[in-house]
Amino acid sequence: MNIYLKLILTYLKLGIFGFGGGYAMLSLIQQEVVQRHGWISLAEFTDIVAISQMTPGPIGINSATYIGYTVPGGSILGAVAATVAVVVPPYILMLYASHFVRRHQESPIIKGVFMGLRPVMVGLIASAALLLMNKDNFGSEMSECIKSISICLITFFFAYFTKVHPIILIIVAGIAGYFLF
Amino acid sequence: MQNIYLRLFFIFFKIGAFTFGGGWAMIALIQKEVVDKHGWVTKEEFVDMLAVAQSLPGILAVNFSVAIGDRLRGFKGSLVAALGTILPSFIIILAIAMFLTPDTIKNNETLNSIFKGIRPAVVALIVAPVFSTAKTAKINAKTVAIPIAVALLIFSGIPYVSNPIVYIILGGVGGYVYHVWSLGNKAKKGNEERKLK
Numbered sequence: 001m002n003i004y005l006k007l008i009l010t011y012l013k014l015g016i017f018g019f020g021g022g023y024a025m026l027s028l029i030q031q032e033v034v035q036r037h038g039w040i041s042l043a044e045f046t047d048i049v050a051i052s053q054m055t056p057g058p059i060g061i062n063s064a065t066y067i068g069y070t071v072p073g074g075s076i077l078g079a080v081a082a083t084v085a086v087v088v089p090p091y092i093l094m095l096y097a098s099h100f101v102r103r104h105q106e107s108p109i110i111k112g113v114f115m116g117l118r119p120v121m122v123g124l125i126a127s128a129a130l131l132l133m134n135k136d137n138f139g140s141e142m143s144e145c146i147k148s149i150s151i152c153l154i155t156f157f158f159a160y161f162t163k164v165h166p167i168i169l170i171i172v173a174g175i176a177g178y179f180l181f
Numbered sequence: 182m183q184n185i186y187l188r189l190f191f192i193f194f195k196i197g198a199f200t201f202g203g204g205w206a207m208i209a210l211i212q213k214e215v216v217d218k219h220g221w222v223t224k225e226e227f228v229d230m231l232a233v234a235q236s237l238p239g240i241l242a243v244n245f246s247v248a249i250g251d252r253l254r255g256f257k258g259s260l261v262a263a264l265g266t267i268l269p270s271f272i273i274i275l276a277i278a279m280f281l282t283p284d285t286i287k288n289n290e291t292l293n294s295i296f297k298g299i300r301p302a303v304v305a306l307i308v309a310p311v312f313s314t315a316k317t318a319k320i321n322a323k324t325v326a327i328p329i330a331v332a333l334l335i336f337s338g339i340p341y342v343s344n345p346i347v348y349i350i351l352g353g354v355g356g357y358v359y360h361v362w363s364l365g366n367k368a369k370k371g372n373e374e375r376k377l378k
Contacts, residue, residue, distance in 0.1 A: 050300070090240065095256070098230075114356065
């Protein structure tokens, strides 16, 4: 199949099932672009997440643009195709289904569906984190692993317990990486 | 700037260009612009729109710009607002992708060690929202099994079983069935109590 068609179909799918925001979308994106299509490695996927965090704009758009361009056979046109594809399904839903959702916000269908989705979203984010905890990101040698785990734990502490901005945390981790590895 | 389309475009372009970290950071800025500064929608409408934009799939900020643009000027308005939100990240990421391909990172020793430090930090940045989202989703002792099972099954790598879409569908359908069933139970209980009286 043509790479553009593949990009469009993949990102349409991500647009349709991308519930729960950026982080929850990560495991879906990972499943499609790393696992299914092998367009990029897990380490490269992690780099894209890092780049997304450091640049303005939502992660869903950033990843579509970046992958559409860098995928083998990709180009500016690929970036446009993937970016448009990830936006179109929710766009249509927003225009046509939003009236329905607003009118039926208290209905058992809507209430029930979102009640069921909420714990799943937490699981999706957790799975993205689990999938990224491997030797691609943490290194295969003991000494490398220990340094990586230390960076991870310290970053987690600041990310969860303080209000330090993620960009600062990434920059500091990058500087640490420069001296440690 | 008199033209409403141009104004819509530039407001969302500004928001798209200057908010780091996506979603919620953008919402705060959008509120400042469209509620406080321009008064295009009321605070109540804004909260309403947010609830809908959040429930539908897709990128929160884009969904939101579509809703605002549509409210103000119909389809054309939504198109202009959505373009404004998307274009800054598209341009910036495209520029980065042109110079910083996966191969450039791999073949440059300095970049390579910098990213070796960044990768574990990114993992931590994804672990943190697991806990904060669990809190807002009101995960308790009864429901904690769901996210754990979902995470482990996706992590398992087994074909089909590890597909996140399966759990999104199961979660939605399951939530609906459970909600209707518990409503039915409540109704039954109510009826029995009424009979006893």
